[in-house]
Amino acid sequence: MGTREFSIETQDLSRVFRVKRREARGQKREIVALDRASLAVERGELFGVLGPNGAGKTTLIKILATLLSPTTGTARVAGVDVVENPWEVRRHIGMVSGGESSGYGLLTVEENLWMFSQFYGISSGEAKKRIKELLEVVGLADRAKTKIYHLSTGMRQKMNFARGFLTEPEVLFLDEPTIGLDVQTARTLRSYIREWIDQHPDRTLLLTTHCMYEADDLCDRVAIIDQGRVLACDTPAALKRSLQGEAVFRLKVDGDRDLGPLFDGTGGVERFTHAARDGHTEIDLILADENALVPVLTAIQGTGARLLSLEKREPTLEDVFIRLVGRSLTQANGGGDEPPR
Amino acid sequence: MTARVRGGESWRSLRVAAWLGWQIESNWTDPFLFAVYSVVKPVAGALILVFMYLVVARGGLENHLFPYIFVGNAFYIYVGAVLMGISWVVIDDREHYGMLKYMYAAPLNIYTYLLGRGAAQTAIATVATTITLLFGVGVLGIQIPPGQVDWGLLAGALVLGLAALAFMGLLLGGATLLTARHNYFIGQGVAGALYLLSGVVFPLDVLPAPLQAVGKGLPVTYWLEALRRSVLGDGGNEALRSLSTGTVVLILALSTVVLAVASVLFFRWAERIAHRRGLLDMQTMH
Numbered sequence: 185m186g187t188r189e190f191s192i193e194t195q196d197l198s199r200v201f202r203v204k205r206r207e208a209r210g211q212k213r214e215i216v217a218l219d220r221a222s223l224a225v226e227r228g229e230l231f232g233v234l235g236p237n238g239a240g241k242t243t244l245i246k247i248l249a250t251l252l253s254p255t256t257g258t259a260r261v262a263g264v265d266v267v268e269n270p271w272e273v274r275r276h277i278g279m280v281s282g283g284e285s286s287g288y289g290l291l292t293v294e295e296n297l298w299m300f301s302q303f304y305g306i307s308s309g310e311a312k313k314r315i316k317e318l319l320e321v322v323g324l325a326d327r328a329k330t331k332i333y334h335l336s337t338g339m340r341q342k343m344n345f346a347r348g349f350l351t352e353p354e355v356l357f358l359d360e361p362t363i364g365l366d367v368q369t370a371r372t373l374r375s376y377i378r379e380w381i382d383q384h385p386d387r388t389l390l391l392t393t394h395c396m397y398e399a400d401d402l403c404d405r406v407a408i409i410d411q412g413r414v415l416a417c418d419t420p421a422a423l424k425r426s427l428q429g430e431a432v433f434r435l436k437v438d439g440d441r442d443l444g445p446l447f448d449g450t451g452g453v454e455r456f457t458h459a460a461r462d463g464h465t466e467i468d469l470i471l472a473d474e475n476a477l478v479p480v481l482t483a484i485q486g487t488g489a490r491l492l493s494l495e496k497r498e499p500t501l502e503d504v505f506i507r508l509v510g511r512s513l514t515q516a517n518g519g520g521d522e523p524p525r
Numbered sequence: 526m527t528a529r530v531r532g533g534e535s536w537r538s539l540r541v542a543a544w545l546g547w548q549i550e551s552n553w554t555d556p557f558l559f560a561v562y563s564v565v566k567p568v569a570g571a572l573i574l575v576f577m578y579l580v581v582a583r584g585g586l587e588n589h590l591f592p593y594i595f596v597g598n599a600f601y602i603y604v605g606a607v608l609m610g611i612s613w614v615v616i617d618d619r620e621h622y623g624m625l626k627y628m629y630a631a632p633l634n635i636y637t638y639l640l641g642r643g644a645a646q647t648a649i650a651t652v653a654t655t656i657t658l659l660f661g662v663g664v665l666g667i668q669i670p671p672g673q674v675d676w677g678l679l680a681g682a683l684v685l686g687l688a689a690l691a692f693m694g695l696l697l698g699g700a701t702l703l704t705a706r707h708n709y710f711i712g713q714g715v716a717g718a719l720y721l722l723s724g725v726v727f728p729l730d731v732l733p734a735p736l737q738a739v740g741k742g743l744p745v746t747y748w749l750e751a752l753r754r755s756v757l758g759d760g761g762n763e764a765l766r767s768l769s770t771g772t773v774v775l776i777l778a779l780s781t782v783v784l785a786v787a788s789v790l791f792f793r794w795a796e797r798i799a800h801r802r803g804l805l806d807m808q809t810m811h
Contacts, residue, residue, distance in 0.1 A: 201803070246803065249630045253800045275632040286623030288545065290552040302541040303633045305533070347627075 190260070191355050191388035192225035192248060197257035198412075199243050217243040219412035220257065225405075228385045230378070232403030233392040234501060236513055240412040241392035242281070245357045248390070249279045262354050278353030282360035285340040289333030293324055293343050296332060297350055304351040311350070318346035321376050323369065338365055345373055349380060358391040362398065378402055396501040396513055408505055415508045420501060427499035427507060430454060431471045436492040437484060441465045446483050452476025457512045464492055470507055531634070538633040542641025546610075550645045567602065567653035571660050574598050590728075592667045593753065593761040597725040599657040600752050603650045604690060604719055604745065609712045610646030611639050611694025615701040619807065626806040635796075636789070639698055640691055647687060658756075669756050679755035682774060686748030689781040692788040699788070699795035702804060719745050729764040737764060744780035747773050 199218040205211045218240040225231040233241050246252035248261050250270035259266045262276035287296050294315055301311035319325045322342040332340055345361055358377070362370035381389050393399050399406045400420045407417040416423060437443075440460040447456045447469070455470040471477060474496075484491060497503075505513050551559050578591060619625035628638060661667040693715070700711055721727070722736055723745035729737050740746050741764070750760040751773050760766070765773065799805050 246626075246806075249626075251626050251629055251800070251805050252803045253797075271632070274630055277630060279627065279630045281626075284623055286627065288549065288622050288624065290549055291545075295548070299541060299545055300627070300631070303537065303628075303631045305537060305632075 189227055190224045191227045192223065192261055192390060194221055194223045194259045195257055196220045196222055197247065197259050198255050199247060199252065200255045216412050221414045223407055223414060223417065225388055225390060227388055229404045230381045230389045230391065230402060232399040232406040233390065233409055234396060234399040234406050235409035236394050239409045241409060242359055245279065245359045245392060249277055249357055250274060276354040277357065278348045278351050279357040280344050280348035280359065280361055282341060282363040285337045287332045287340055287343060290331060292329050292331050293319065294328040296343065297347055300347050301350050306351065314350055318349055322346050341365060342369065355388045358389065360392055374398065374402055394513060396505065400501050406501065408508060410509050416504065423501060423504045424499045427470065427503055431474045432497045432499050432503050433469045433471065433477065434495045434497055435467045435469065436464050437489040438464055438492055439489065441489055443467060443484065446487060450479055450483050453480065455506050455510060457506055468506060468512065470503060534632055535634040535637040539637040539641040542638040543644040546642040546645030550649055563649065563652055564656055567657040568660050571657050575665065586665055592757055593728065594726045595661050595667055596753055596756060597749055599654050599661065600749060601720065601725045602653045602657065603687065605716055606646040606650035607643055607687060607690040608694045608697065608716060611643035611691060612697030612701050612712055614639055614642040615698045620809060629805050639695060643691055643694055673758060675755040678751060678770065682748060682751035682755060682777065685777050685781050689744040689748060689784055692781065692784040695792050696788040699792035702795045702799045719743065724749055724762055729762045744777055744784060747777040747780065751777060
């Protein structure tokens with residue numbers, strides 16, 4: 185890695201949890217949440233970690249934010265080892281976890297944020313100015329004086345988003361910042377994230393998401409992670425380019441059909457996923473080249489299925505994920521829909 | 526990093542945490558209702574004690590044991606407030622407010638943060654104790670002539686005792702980091718044991734010898750002894766009568782130092798375990 189300056193650097197970072205077995209009292213089983221993850225994030229980067237639920241994204245952020253010890257490996261944030269000197273790391277970082285409603289309910293939105301800013305030694309006047317600006321950004325300006333137990337979960341999440349940026353940390357960790365938010369708010373927050381990093385080239389932002397659109401749209405570089413392992417790491421464009429030699433198709437056939445065995449035996453099919461939707465089956469195919477489509481269509485026809493539509497697509501990060509993992513992000517997330525764009 | 530920077534962070538943590546603690550303790554209602562509550566609660570507590578005393582002891586308020594019990598109970602208000610106040614912050618911040626992980630990821634001194642949060646409870650307990658004592662003097666006729674109070678001893682013992690309670694709170698806070706689900710019971714259990722063994726209501730002399738020995742090992746026992754000597758002129762415990770007031774204060778000071786070292790070491794150990802097991806954002810209760 186030469187002499188380049190990295191804001192975040194991990195080397196073979198692993199985290200194993202030992203949890204009690206329900207079926208056997210006194211025994212424990214090991215869950216590998218992070219498996220020898222090595223990453224290097226440069227100063228000024230907006231770096232994305234894309235992966236399904238349970239991939240190890242939050243574990244990674246917890247270790248980097250000094251909340252969790254790694255089992256093995258090393259991690260440095262702002263040039264400081266997170267295990268050896270966590271107190272120093274904390275002077276350089278900020279963290280926001282999406283999808284949670286943390287905060288002191290008896291304090292107002294403004295008081296919650298002001299209180300937090302004071303722990304960072306920001307002057308009261310400067311803090312109030314920043315709070316005003318950030319509440320405008322997240323659309324909570326009219327709720328500044330509202331005690332937060334009166335706020336919805338989404339509003340609390342917006343307040344916490346503002347808290348992350350309030351202290352203008354050198355390295356900011358955003359763990360699924362838009363999860364559970366409405367489409368418009370998610371869009372607003374994304375554009376603020378991009379704007380913030382562009383205006384603060386000396387800052388670094390690490391964002392985890394299971395939304396491939398978010399990673400594609402926002403991030404300078406993306407690490408794809410699954411079952412604790414970093415499978416690929418590059419710019420979204422380069423990741424998608426890696427599929428350029430292949431052909432990506434989306435087909436719809438009538439009925440709810442299990443076509444897995446069919447594709448397993450068809451030459452030229454690199455990867456595929458299929459899911460039943462509204463009375464038809466949707467199939468995403470990554471083929472070695474376009475010539476492989478004919479035998480696929482012939483095979484489908486042979487099952488008696490009727491082809492409803494056929495679309496050749498530009499590769500997306502979802503396709504990259506399928507190529508690497510063998511299943512789609514949606515499937516890996518347990519069948520949930522892609523979060524709103 | 527310089528000691529000055531660390532000192533600045535510690536002071537900031539204490540100051541902001543005290544503000545936060547005060548907001549949480551007082552902000553649940555309007556100021557007038559809070560003031561009424563602050564007065565009524567200790568008076569009601571004192572009346573409950575009086576009725577219990579009259580029914581159980583079947584004695585009059587002029588019995589020499591009554592001032593012993595009353596003063597012990599008045600100062601015991603601090604035990605619940607400071608000890609539980611500090612340790613409860615861990616579970617409250619982690620599981621109720623979901624903020625402990627953000628505090629741990631921030632550049633603050635967790636020790637002074639916890640002490641700061643406990644400061645608000647201490648302030649409220651000071652008001653409650655004062656009201657209780659005034660009620661005892663003004664309404665129940667307990668003799669505490671201001672001219673005969675050893676104010677220096679009272680202030681010194683109070684400060685030392687509060688420090689001891691704060692460190693006990695830190696000790697419990699460490700246990701809370703590891704055993705969230707059971708914290709409430711641990712805290713109640715410790716407070717209950719102190720109530721029984723430290724001579725709050727029963728003089729040490731009435732306890733069986735093994736429990737008396739335990740009581741003599743607790744800083745709270747010497748704290749209450751010193752406080753009673755300062756306001757009543759007599760500690761009331763035959764078992765401690767042979768000790769001079771200076772010795773009582775010395776034992777209190779030394780046991781506070783031992784407690785301070787033990788609680789900080791234990792809390793650090795608990796923090797390391799919590800980091801290792803990922804317990805800083807555990808959700809078990811709320």
